[in-house]
Amino acid sequence: MSSHSNDVPSQTADDVRHAETNFSGVTLPELTYHDVRAALLAGEEIALLDVREEDPYAQSHPLWAANLPLSRVEIEAWARIPRRDTRIVLYGEYGGEDLTPRAAAALRKLGYTDVNRLAGGLGGWIAAGGEVFRDVNVPSKAFGEWVEGLRHTPSLSAQEVKALLDAEADVVVVDARRFDEYQTMNIPGSTSVPGAELVLRVRELAPDPATRVIVNCAGRTRSIIGTQSLVNAGLPNPVAALRNGTIGWTLAGQTLERGADRRHPATVREATLAVAREGARAVADRAGVRRIALEDVPSLGVPGRTVYRFDVRTPEEYAAGHLPDFASAPGGQLVQETDHQAPVRGAWIVLADDDGVRADMTGSWLAQMGWTVYVVEPHGAEARSAQGGWPLHTPSAPEVATVAPALLARWLEEALPGQIAVLDFTSGVNYVKRHIPGAWFVIRARLAEALRKVGPAQRYVLTCGSSLLARFAANDLRALTDAEIVVLEGGTQAWINAGLPLESGETRLASARDDRYRRPYEGTDNAAEAMQAYLDWEFGLVEQLRRDGTHRFQVI
16 A cells, blocks of 8 residues: 655644543543544544454444554554554553553554544443444445445345256356455356456356346355446346355355356457446446546645555456556455555545556445545556565564574474473464464463463564564563563464474464454354344444444445
8 A cells, every 4th residue: 555645734723622641651632433523524534543453343343443453553554554644543442451552652653643542442432422333344345235225236046046057047157256265165156256357357258148147255245346336337238146145155055166266267358348448437437536647646635635556456467567656456355345455534545457447447436435536547568567566564673583493493392391482473363274383372462461371481482474573572572571582583484484393273372362353254164143143234234324424425
């Protein structure tokens, strides 16, 4: 993610309207629920951040709150909140501790100048009458329900779709999720066509206008948005969403396929592209998407506005060559996960592709969600001179002593009890998948609590996937112990690359594994009750949006 920063605006009395409060030595101005709501309604730029881990965040949060865990502030903040004078409002209580002061101190150290505390925290938001939502990516999921309610997006039940497939009807089923999600489980015979690719490529799969096209995802949102995209762009074929996606399919007692690898055609015929481009442009124009020449992008913006730049093509296309300063955000997922990709509500978004379809279709949805959106006008391939992945936007990691994997293996083999403790700060999912034998899973924000469970050691060895987060955690650990602290060079991935032993499972949890919320629609082992409860929750989102009143959605 990237932004163009204009002159830093001066802080006014309206910016900090309430008495400052001191928490654990960190003095923070407060903004109330009413202040935040007024900024959202006015379309002002604001970042409301929940600094708890993802699972507590997912249990209850305001509509436009984005999750930025305290554990990962240094890793994520500069990329996700690129303008240092962004108005930031923090909250987050966990286990009786208010995490806000620590998060504020970290953000100030990173250069952020307008860091505020939400008065009363989440409890204050609720007490003031603020609506709270469950789950993740709620603005996008709620928007999908809003779209279906207004546009009556056509859909078919799981039983109806299976009957069509069993009868070998003229039908094509396309899965609008990411390819890795599709491979986990999919509708038998379906083809992977991630959301932003649908309008561009579906005519290659269904060239006959009589062929019925059915769009699915795991639940509802991406199938609704995908189906409505095809309708909006003028696809002549009959189109329908698979009602309730793979969840509906499973609840109907029908079997899913695993490990499929059917992908959309890699190329698009010129005639097909021309039709898709015309339809996408018309939809984007109706939605109010703006146009900008590539050379004008650096000068875009006004004081007080962040400008995000996204390349909405596939990750493979992005890696092969992309515009400098544009981050990779495949269009379908950008619409699905806008709160994560663009946590600064009120920011402007600039989109780029190389076909004149994907950016327009993605932009059409973001504009309807209340964002100011620009699409980069056609440009030559030579402009896509940057290659590889998006560079890290992090401060320099603290200097720490390190140990090579082979030497650590020897240390562990020779160590007596109480001599060495290995602390692993990777995600809980990765820890369960594989970790160094004997390593403890630790959430960085709860390091002091974790140490009490781990017990004293003469030497602590810290690791994570790459060692980056471990280096920041080592700095925290120095304040808690006089023991020797070292970081594994290259992290656990280097240990794996060296062919050293691994173990799996929840072998040693020094912290509760709540850094990630388990989605009820992912995986293949969810209880039927949980899946049905998720659908019921989605159905209730429209009424929650009405009560909240800050969405600013305008559906064309």
